[in-house]
Amino acid sequence: MSDTNEMPTHETGGQVGGVHRKVDAMERMRGITRYTDDLKLPRMLHAKIKRCPHPHAKIVSIDASAALAMPGVHAVITGKDLPTPYGIIPWTPDETALCLEKALHVGDGVACVAADDEDTAIEALDKIEVTYEVLEPLFDPEEALEARDNPINPFSRKGNLSKKVLLEFGDVDAVLEQSDVVVEGDYFFEGTTHAAIEPHCALAHVEPGGVLTVWSATQVSHYLHRELSKVLELPANRIRVIQPPLGGAFGGKSEPFDLEFCVAKLALLTGRPVKLLYTREEVFYSHRGRHPMKMKYRTGFTKDGKITGVDAKTILDGGAYSSFGLVTTYYSGQLLCAPYGFDAYRFHSRRAYTNKPACGPKRGHGSVQPRFALECQLDKAAEQLGLDPIDMRLHNDIGDDAVTVNEFRVGSNGFSECLRRVRASSGWNAKRKELPYGRGLGVAGSTYISGTNYPIYPNEMPQAAVQITLDRSGRARVFSGANDIGQGSNTMLAVIAGNELGLPLEDIRVLSADTDLCPVDLGAYSSRITLMVGNACLEAAQKLRRAVCEAVGKRWEVPRKRVTLADGQAIDREDPQRNVPLAEAFQWAESDNGLMSATGSYNTPKDRHGEYRGGTIGASPAYSFTAHVAEVEVDAMTGIVDVKTIWVAHDCGRALSRKIVEGQMEGSAYMGFAEAIMEQHIVDPGHNGVHPGPSLLDYRIPTFLDTPELQALIVESPDAQGPYGAKEAGEGPLHPSIPAIANAIYDAVGVRMDSLPFTPPRVLAALQARAEQERAGTLKPHKPAREMA
Amino acid sequence: MSGPSRASAPDAILLRTSINGDAVQVAIEPHHTLLEVLRYQLDLIGSKQGCDKGDCGACTVQIDGKPALACLTLAVHAQGREITTVEGLGDAHGGCHPLQDAFDRHDAAQCGFCTPGILMSAEALLRKCKRPVSVDEAREALAGNLCRCTGYTKILDAVVDASESMHGGSEGAK
Numbered sequence: 011m012s013d014t015n016e017m018p019t020h021e022t023g024g025q026v027g028g029v030h031r032k033v034d035a036m037e038r039m040r041g042i043t044r045y046t047d048d049l050k051l052p053r054m055l056h057a058k059i060k061r062c063p064h065p066h067a068k069i070v071s072i073d074a075s076a077a078l079a080m081p082g083v084h085a086v087i088t089g090k091d092l093p094t095p096y097g098i099i100p101w102t103p104d105e106t107a108l109c110l111e112k113a114l115h116v117g118d119g120v121a122c123v124a125a126d127d128e129d130t131a132i133e134a135l136d137k138i139e140v141t142y143e144v145l146e147p148l149f150d151p152e153e154a155l156e157a158r159d160n161p162i163n164p165f166s167r168k169g170n171l172s173k174k175v176l177l178e179f180g181d182v183d184a185v186l187e188q189s190d191v192v193v194e195g196d197y198f199f200e201g202t203t204h205a206a207i208e209p210h211c212a213l214a215h216v217e218p219g220g221v222l223t224v225w226s227a228t229q230v231s232h233y234l235h236r237e238l239s240k241v242l243e244l245p246a247n248r249i250r251v252i253q254p255p256l257g258g259a260f261g262g263k264s265e266p267f268d269l270e271f272c273v274a275k276l277a278l279l280t281g282r283p284v285k286l287l288y289t290r291e292e293v294f295y296s297h298r299g300r301h302p303m304k305m306k307y308r309t310g311f312t313k314d315g316k317i318t319g320v321d322a323k324t325i326l327d328g329g330a331y332s333s334f335g336l337v338t339t340y341y342s343g344q345l346l347c348a349p350y351g352f353d354a355y356r357f358h359s360r361r362a363y364t365n366k367p368a369c370g371p372k373r374g375h376g377s378v379q380p381r382f383a384l385e386c387q388l389d390k391a392a393e394q395l396g397l398d399p400i401d402m403r404l405h406n407d408i409g410d411d412a413v414t415v416n417e418f419r420v421g422s423n424g425f426s427e428c429l430r431r432v433r434a435s436s437g438w439n440a441k442r443k444e445l446p447y448g449r450g451l452g453v454a455g456s457t458y459i460s461g462t463n464y465p466i467y468p469n470e471m472p473q474a475a476v477q478i479t480l481d482r483s484g485r486a487r488v489f490s491g492a493n494d495i496g497q498g499s500n501t502m503l504a505v506i507a508g509n510e511l512g513l514p515l516e517d518i519r520v521l522s523a524d525t526d527l528c529p530v531d532l533g534a535y536s537s538r539i540t541l542m543v544g545n546a547c548l549e550a551a552q553k554l555r556r557a558v559c560e561a562v563g564k565r566w567e568v569p570r571k572r573v574t575l576a577d578g579q580a581i582d583r584e585d586p587q588r589n590v591p592l593a594e595a596f597q598w599a600e601s602d603n604g605l606m607s608a609t610g611s612y613n614t615p616k617d618r619h620g621e622y623r624g625g626t627i628g629a630s631p632a633y634s635f636t637a638h639v640a641e642v643e644v645d646a647m648t649g650i651v652d653v654k655t656i657w658v659a660h661d662c663g664r665a666l667s668r669k670i671v672e673g674q675m676e677g678s679a680y681m682g683f684a685e686a687i688m689e690q691h692i693v694d695p696g697h698n699g700v701h702p703g704p705s706l707l708d709y710r711i712p713t714f715l716d717t718p719e720l721q722a723l724i725v726e727s728p729d730a731q732g733p734y735g736a737k738e739a740g741e742g743p744l745h746p747s748i749p750a751i752a753n754a755i756y757d758a759v760g761v762r763m764d765s766l767p768f769t770p771p772r773v774l775a776a777l778q779a780r781a782e783q784e785r786a787g788t789l790k791p792h793k794p795a796r797e798m799a
Numbered sequence: 800m801s802g803p804s805r806a807s808a809p810d811a812i813l814l815r816t817s818i819n820g821d822a823v824q825v826a827i828e829p830h831h832t833l834l835e836v837l838r839y840q841l842d843l844i845g846s847k848q849g850c851d852k853g854d855c856g857a858c859t860v861q862i863d864g865k866p867a868l869a870c871l872t873l874a875v876h877a878q879g880r881e882i883t884t885v886e887g888l889g890d891a892h893g894g895c896h897p898l899q900d901a902f903d904r905h906d907a908a909q910c911g912f913c914t915p916g917i918l919m920s921a922e923a924l925l926r927k928c929k930r931p932v933s934v935d936e937a938r939e940a941l942a943g944n945l946c947r948c949t950g951y952t953k954i955l956d957a958v959v960d961a962s963e964s965m966h967g968g969s970e971g972a973k
Contacts, residue, residue: 039918044844206912207947208849681950714938715942
C-alpha cells in the first residue's frame with residue numbers, strides 16, 4: 011500500500027457528484043425507523059423532571075417523601091445524586107445534571123422521578139416539595155456584567171462575565187482614520203432556537219453484563235460518552251452510547267442535557283430501563299440556541315469601495331450556563347475575516363451570564379449574527395459610495411490561497427462565482443433598476459468552516475476515523491462514529507465507499523454512532539463531517555480498493571492498475587469484456603489477505619492558522635462560501651415583509667450528492683429567512699422570566715405557505731483538503747439570508763432594519779421615521795412607486 | 800406523553816376500531832389520545848409526536864380517509880372508525896406508495912421525522928384531486944405540517960411529481 015497519495019478517482023465507481031436515494035430514507039418514510047422515543051424495553055420505567063418556576067432561586071430544601079410513597083414510583087433523584095459539574099467545553103464546567111444549590115432560570119431541573127408510566131411520573135412531580143428562596147434575577151446582559159457581586163452561576167470565576175475576547179490585527183484606529191468613508195452601525199440580533207421537530211429523548215439500561223447503555227437523540231455521542239463517564243463516575247468502558255436515527259438537531263442536541271444523566275442514574279438505581287422524553291415546552295427551556303448579540307460596528311472603506319478595516323464590539327447574552335459560549339465568543343469575531351480581505355481588524359466580545367435558558371450553537375454557530383451586521387455595513391457603504399453592492403463585494407473578494415487578516419489560510423474560494431451566479435439567476439442588473447417602491451433586491455455574502463482545526467478536548471488522536479469491512483456476498487459495511495442528524499452523512503459515507511469500491515449504495519451498510527461498534531468520531535457540529543469523516547472513509551475505501559484490484563490482477567496476470575471497480579464488478583480497463591462480480595473479487599482478496607477490513611483516519615493540518623492565543627479557534631482546513639440575493643415586497647401600510655425568492659449560491663467544493671447538497675442549501679436559506687422575519691426566542695422579564703410562548707404555535711416557524719421560493723445554485727471550487735475536493739454545505743448557506751433580506755428591504759422602501767426580527771411593527775416604525783424625515787425635507791423620497799394603471 | 804397507560808385501570812374502555820385494514824380491539828384509558836394508543840400500546844411508531852398539542856402535524860393520520868391530528872384526537876373517537884397510519888400507506892401499492900417513492904427520489908426527507916405526517920396529508924390531497932396537483936395546491940394542503948429541515952422545496956417537488964406519476968402528465972395542474 012505504497013501510493014497513498016494517488017489522485018482521487020472520480021471516475022472509479024461513478025457515485026460522486028450524482029443524485030442518490032439516501033441509504034436510510036425509505037424506512038423513515040414507511041414509518042418503521044426507530045427514533046429514540048420509538049424504543050421500548052421490557053419493564054421500562056418513565057422519567058420526568060421537576061423544573062423550577064423562578065428565574066433565580068436558592069434551593070432551601072427538597073422533600074420527595076410523598077412522591078416516593080406513591081404506588082408506581084420507583085426513585086427520585088436530585089442534584090445531590092449527580093453533583094459533578096460538567097460542560098461541553100472542558101474549560102468551563104459550570105452546570106450540573108440537576109440544580110445543586112441554585113436554580114438559574116425558569117425551567118432549570120431540580121429533581122427527577124422514575125415511575126411505571128408517564129402519568130404516574132407527572133403526578134409524582136407535583137408531590138415533590140421544593141422550598142425556594144427567590145433571588146433577584148438579571149435578564150439584561152449589560153446589567154448582569156455590571157452586577158459583579160451578584161454572580162448568577164455558582165461556578166463562575168469572574169462575576170457574570172462568562173468569556174471575554176479582545177483581538178486586534180493591524181492598527182485599526184489608524185486605518186479607520188485614513189479611510190475615505192467610515193460606516194458606523196448598531197445592530198441587535200434577537201435570540202432564536204433550533205425547534206427540531208423531534209423533541210430530545212433518552213433511554214438508559216444496564217445490560218446484563220453490567221454495561222450501561224444510553225440511547226439518546228444526540229448529535230455528539232462521543233462527548234456525551236465522556237461526560238456520562240465523568241458525572242456518573244463510571245469508567246468509559248462500562249458505558250455504551252447509541253444515537254438512534256435523529257429527528258433534526260441544528261445544534262440543539264450538541265451537548266449533554268439533564269435527561270441523559272437522569273435516565274442513566276435512574277437506570278443504575280432501579281436496575282430497570284428508564285426513558286425520558288421532553289415535552290415541547292421543555293425543549294424550548296433547554297434551548298442552547300442562537301445567542302442574542304448587541305453589536306457595534308465601525309467599518310472603513312476607500313472611495314472605490316475597498317474595505318480597509320473593521321472594528322467590532324459585541325455583547326453576547328449567554329443565559330445561565332456556558333454551553334459552547336467560550337467558542338461562540340471567539341466565533342463572533344474570528345469567522346468574519348473572509349470572504350473579504352482587509353488590513354486591520356479588532357473585535358471585542360463579551361459574553362454575559364443572565365437568568366435565562368442557556369444559549370449555545372445553532373446552525374452557523376456564532377457567526378450568523380456578526381455576518382448580519384457586517385453585510386448591512388457593506389450595503390450602507392455601497393449606497394454612500396454609489397457602487398453596485400455585488401460589484402463591491404466582488405472587488406473585496408480575498409480570493410483563493412489567501413491568508414486572512416486574522417491569519418487563517420483559505421484554500422479554494424468560489425465566492426466570486428457565487429456572486430456571479432446569484433446576479434445572473436435573480437436578474438439583478440435589470441430588475442434592481444426597474445423594481446418600483448415596495449419591491450427590492452438585496453445581496454449578502456459569507457464564509458463558513460468545514461470543521462474546526464482542533465477537537466474540543468486537546469489530544470493528538472485522529473479527529474475522524476472510519477472502518478470498512480468487505481463481506482463475501484459482495485457488500486461493504488462502513489463503521490463510523492459520525493452522527494447522521496438528517497443531513498445525510500450516512501449516505502455521504504456510502505457514496506464515497508461506493509465510489510471507490512464500485513458498489514451500488516444498496517450494497518453498503520453504514521453503521522454509525524454506536525460507541526461500542528464504531529470508531530470514535532467527534533460528532534455532527536461545526537460542519538466537520540463531510541470533510542473529516544469523508545476523508546477518513548476515502549482512505550479506508552482506497553486501501554480496500556487497492557487490495558481487491560491487486561487480488562484480481564494477480565488472477566488475471568495483469569498489473570493492479572489495469573483493474574477498476576465499477577457497477578458491481580471488477581473490470582479490466584484495457585479489455586472491459588473481462589470482468590468478474592465484486593462478490594468473487596472480494597473472495598479472492600479475502601483468500602489472499604484474510605478478512606478484508608481497513609481503517610482510515612483523518613487529522614487536520616496544523617499550519618493553517620496564526621500562533622497567537624485563540625488563533626486556533628475558528629481555523630478550519632477549508633472554507634465554504636455563499637452568496638444570496640433576496641427579493642422582497644414590503645407593504646408600506648402594514649409593515650409586512652413578503653420574501654418572494656431567495657437565490658442561494660454556495661461553494662461546497664464538490665457536491666458529493668447533488669440533491670442532498672441542494673437540500674442543505676434550501677434548508678439553510680429557509681432557516682435564515684425564518685430568523686429574519688418571524689423567530690425570536692425570548693423570556694419575558696415582566697412575567698418572571700417565563701418564555702412567552704414555548705410552543706410551535708407561538709414560537710412561529712415558517713409553514714409551507716410562509717416560505718419563499720428557494721433557488722439553490724451549486725458552485726464547485728474543489729479544495730485540496732476535502733474528499734474529492736468537498737467542503738461543507740450544511741451551515742454556510744444560512745449566513746447571508748438575514749442581511750440579504752435586510753438589504754432588500756432597504757432597496758424596497760428605504761429603511762434600514764438593524765434589529766431582528768423584521769416584524770411588521772418594527773418595519774412600520776422605521777417607515778414612519780423615514781416619512782417624518784421626508785416631510786421635514788431632510789430625506790428625498792426613496793424611489794418612485796409603480797405607475798398607476 | 801411517552802408512557803404506555805396503566806391499561807388495567809378500572810376505568811379502561813374497550814376500543815374497537817380498524818387500523819390499516821386490521822380489526823383492532825384494545826383496552827384504553829379514556830383520557831389517552833389516539834397518538835398515545837397507536838404509539839405506546841399498539842407499537843405503531845410511524846406517527847410521530849413533535850409537540851403533543853396540534854401545532855406541528857407530525858402525528859397526522861387519516862380517520863375515515865380524512866387527515867386528522869392523532870395528538871388532538873381522543874382515542875375513544877376512533878371507536879368504529881377506520882384509521883390509516885403511515886404504516887398502511889403503501890398497502891394498496893405493493894408496500895410503497897408513489898408518494899413514498901417520489902419523496903425518496905427527490906431527497907424530500909432529511910431527518911424524516913415530519914415525513915409520515917406530511918405523507919398522510921399529501922395522500923389525502925392526491926386522493927381528493929385524482930389529477931396532477933399544482934405547487935400551490937400542495938402548499939395549501941400541507942400548511943398544517945411543519946418541516947424544519949428541507950425548506951419545503953423538495954417536498955413540494957415530490958408531491959407534484961407523485962401526483963403526475965399517479966394521474967399522468969402535468970395537464971390539469973395549471
